[in-house]
Amino acid sequence: MSWKTLDDMDLDGKVVLTRVDLNVPMQDGAVSDATRIERIVPTVRDILAKGGRPVLLAHFGRPKGKRVEEMSLEQIVPALAEHLGVEVRFAQDCIGAPVAEALAGLPEGGVVLAENTRFHAGEEANDPEFARALAEHGDVYCNDAFSAAHRAHASTEGVAHLLPACAGRLMAEELAALERVLGDPPRPVVAVVGGAKVSTKLDLLGNLIDRMDHIVIGGGMANTFLAGKGIDVGKSLCEHEMTDTAREIMAKAEGSGCTLHLPSDVVVAREFKAGAESETVPADACPADAMILDAGPETVRAVAELFGGAKALVWNGPLGAFEIQPFHAATKAAALAAAELTRAGKLASVAGGGDTVAALNTAGAAEHFTYVSSAGGAFLEWLEGKTLPGVAALG
Incomplete structure (x- = not known):
C-alpha cells in the first residue's frame, strides 16, 4: 500500500x-x-x-x-x-x-x-x-x-x-518498519510471541505462521502449548480449554514450513512474588505443586542462536513474568542478544506492544532495536494482518 x-x-x-x-x-x-x-x-x-x-x-x-x-x-x-x-x-x-x-x-x-x-x-x-x-x-x-x-x-x-x-x-516511520519485517523481509525471519493467553493471540499467530520462518512462543501462553503436547505444567497459568487449539496451531505451522519453538527448560517456583525461591527444570518436569514463570537458560541459548541465524525479527510479548525478578531473566537475555545483533548490523528488529516495550526498556535493549513501536492495539492489529482504517484512508 x-x-x-x-x-x-x-x-x-x-x-x-x-x-x-x-x-x-x-x-x-x-x-x-x-x-x-x-x-x-x-x-x-x-x-x-x-x-x-x-x-x-x-x-x-x-x-x-x-x-x-x-x-x-x-x-x-x-x-x-x-x-x-x-x-x-x-x-x-x-x-x-x-x-x-x-x-x-x-x-x-x-x-x-x-x-x-x-x-x-x-x-x-x-x-x-x-x-x-x-x-x-x-x-x-x-x-x-x-x-x-x-x-x-x-x-x-x-x-x-x-x-x-x-x-x-x-506514522511513515512506523509503517516502513512494519513493512520491513512483514512485507517482504530478508530471510530467515523470526517472530517472538509471548503473553499470558493463547486466546488473545490467535489472530496474530494465524497471520504470522504464513509469514515467518520461525516463531518463538513465550510467556504463559507457552504453557498451553506444552499442555497441548501432553506435558504436565503443574499449577502454571494455562488455558487448558485451549489445548486443542494449540495443537491445531502447531499442525498448521508444520504444514506451512514455519517452525514453532517452545521452551526446553523452564524456571519454576511455588510462589508468584519477587525473590521467590526458584529452580530450573526441563520443560516436561514441572513439579505438580509449582508454576512455570520463565524460560530457562538452555531455552535462551537456543533463542539467541536462532536470532544469530536470522535476518529479521518481530517481537510481541515477553518470555516470562518479566515484571517480577528473577523471572525477567529470559526476556532480558534474549532482548540483549537481539539488540547486540542489531547494533552489529546483522539483524533488522522491530518490537511493539505495551508489555514488550516495558520489558525491552527494563532490559536496556530498546534503544538498540531497529524500531520500537509506541502503538499498542494498532501494532498488534497490523501484525494480525488487519486493515487499519487510519492507514487505509491515506491510500
Whole structure:
C-alpha cells in the first residue's frame, strides 16, 4: 500500500490538521512521561519548516463524548511548548470559532493545540458532520498517530477523506518498519510471541505462521502449548480449554514450513512474588505443586542462536513474568542478544506492544532495536494482518 508523506505536500501558507497521540501520563498536574510528545516533534517542525500552520488534534482519556475538565488537553500545553520550542496556542474546542480564533492570533512559527476530540460524541462515532466540522479550518490533513490508526474515528479516518491527506514522520516511520519485517523481509525471519493467553493471540499467530520462518512462543501462553503436547505444567497459568487449539496451531505451522519453538527448560517456583525461591527444570518436569514463570537458560541459548541465524525479527510479548525478578531473566537475555545483533548490523528488529516495550526498556535493549513501536492495539492489529482504517484512508 502506498501513501503520501509530508514531502509530497505543498504546505506553504496552509493550515495542516495534524492528528497526533498526546494521551500522555500525568502526575500532580504535570506530564510524567513525555515520550509521545517527543515523538511528534519531527513532524511538527517539518510542517513549520515548509511554511505550514499546524493545528494539533488529539484525544486524552475516555470522556465518552462529554466535556470532562480533568481530561482537557490544556494541561499539557507547557510540556508541548517546551519540547517543540515554539509558542503553543490552545483552542478551547476542536471545532468552530475557538479554532478560528486561535489561528487568527497565531504568530509565525506557532502551533495550535485543539481541545480533546473525544469531548464530542461524533468523534468515536465517526460522524460525517463532526468530521466536516473538524475539516472546516484545515487545508491539509496529516496523520501522525499510528497508535490510533486502528480506530475509525472522525479525526483518524473521517477527515482524511475530506482534505488532501498524508502520513506524518512518525506514522511513515512506523509503517516502513512494519513493512520491513512483514512485507517482504530478508530471510530467515523470526517472530517472538509471548503473553499470558493463547486466546488473545490467535489472530496474530494465524497471520504470522504464513509469514515467518520461525516463531518463538513465550510467556504463559507457552504453557498451553506444552499442555497441548501432553506435558504436565503443574499449577502454571494455562488455558487448558485451549489445548486443542494449540495443537491445531502447531499442525498448521508444520504444514506451512514455519517452525514453532517452545521452551526446553523452564524456571519454576511455588510462589508468584519477587525473590521467590526458584529452580530450573526441563520443560516436561514441572513439579505438580509449582508454576512455570520463565524460560530457562538452555531455552535462551537456543533463542539467541536462532536470532544469530536470522535476518529479521518481530517481537510481541515477553518470555516470562518479566515484571517480577528473577523471572525477567529470559526476556532480558534474549532482548540483549537481539539488540547486540542489531547494533552489529546483522539483524533488522522491530518490537511493539505495551508489555514488550516495558520489558525491552527494563532490559536496556530498546534503544538498540531497529524500531520500537509506541502503538499498542494498532501494532498488534497490523501484525494480525488487519486493515487499519487510519492507514487505509491515506491510500
